[in-house]
Amino acid sequence: MSRLDQVTVLGSGVLGGQIAWHSAFKGKTVTVYDIAPDAIEHCRAAHDQYAAIYLSDVGADAADIAATQERLTYSTDLAAAVVQADLVIEAVPEIPEVKTAVYTEMAELLPADTLVATNSSTLLPRDFASATGRPEKFCALHFSNLIWAMNFAEIMAHPGTSTGTLTEVTEFAVEIGMLPIPVRKEQNGYVVNTWLVPFLNAAQTLVTNGVATPEDVDRTFLYTGARFGPLGMMDMVGMKTVYDVLSHWGRESGDAQMSANADYVKKNFLDHGLLGVQTGKGYYDYPDPAYQRPGFLDVPDISVVPDIVSLISSQ
Structure with a gap:
């Protein structure tokens, strides 16, 4: 079992919202962070839609949905969002400069033991490793849209990623019901993209x-x-x-x-x-x-x- 119980998702867009909801559904305590208040409101509305999908398609009952909602919080304050995080999953726009800026700002705010993973669709983790301030604790963890049905997660290292980080992140993927796909060499686009x-x-x-x-x-x-x-x-x-x-x-x-x-x-x-x-x-x-x-x-x-x-x- 991993120790990664407190999860922060950076970015409340389509996939960030899905990662947050599904992780909470699987028992993790999740904070959703976004810089824009209206994006947070869109995410809340999407989570209401996911509740209906999980009731109809995933086999959840009303108690499961209530527990999922209880485990979710939302924030536009980056420091508050990451202060207790065991794992931060970055899902901000697929623009290198935006990702780098977020990592740089976050680096001074994270607890020492926090792991960081990028959900980038096509960019390599090595592109951002130094900006995180903890390259050994950083890797890629890429999910697919419709996460409840397309339940796989691609895991890719950069040259500085520690084996311990890969072990814990892969355990986390399994704990939230994902089939881990090990990417054996660095590859823009991973496997699926x-x-x-x-x-x-x-x-x-x-x-x-x-x-x-x-x-x-x-x-x-x-x-x-x-x-x-x-x-x-x-x-x-x-x-x-x-x-x-x-x-x-x-x-x-x-x-x-x-x-x-x-x-x-x-x-x-x-x-x-x-x-x-x-x-x-x-x-x-x-x-x-x-x-x-x-x-x-x-x-x-x-x-x-x-x-x-x-x-x-x-x-």
Whole structure:
């Protein structure tokens, strides 16, 4: 058993909120920190939604939900949020400068024995190890969206991570019901995002370049029996995270198409306050997205063939 019972989650966005809720559900005492009061309020509302999901899909009862809520607190005061933490899980935006600033500010506030883990989607823990002030107590612990169903956690070290830290963090993952995925070498994107980011980027390219509609892109994937396609997946990940990842790696790799995809997401979603599931609208409307409605994969009536043909360019 790990000693990691007091947990602080830095960042109350989509995945930070899920990590906090699920850890509390599994018996941990959790503080959610965010710099923005309105973000905290969004997280509280999301936790009410998770309560309903856990009742219907996870097998929780009313007593479980009440106990989970009792173990959760929320704060916009970083010092107060981390003062008793055994483990801090960082889930702030996927922007290197933002993460570094948070670690630097936090370094002087942490108890000596506190471990720190990054939930970064694509960045390496070595990029932030020195900023934490405790590199031997720092590693990556990356969760997947829909944490209650996609219950795996990727664990990755940097060259200075101690074996003790990896042991305790892996024990923590098991204690909250995660399948640990050991990342055997440092890898931007870990395991899941190494294939997921190119997959989502390719889907977005089809939309950005006008090759296909979001619905038709997703239809071609839903035939595999998946619950949602790549554009629906972007809604779940959250458009801000999608933009941050595509924008950063478009610049880093000199990939003009990836940068164009980031611009498309910004202009069509972020600039209009549309974050995906989090705000009830992205590529689809929630809680009733088109891809979950009857008929989304139905063969059309032959009478619409002229309409379909009119969409096929001969250029």
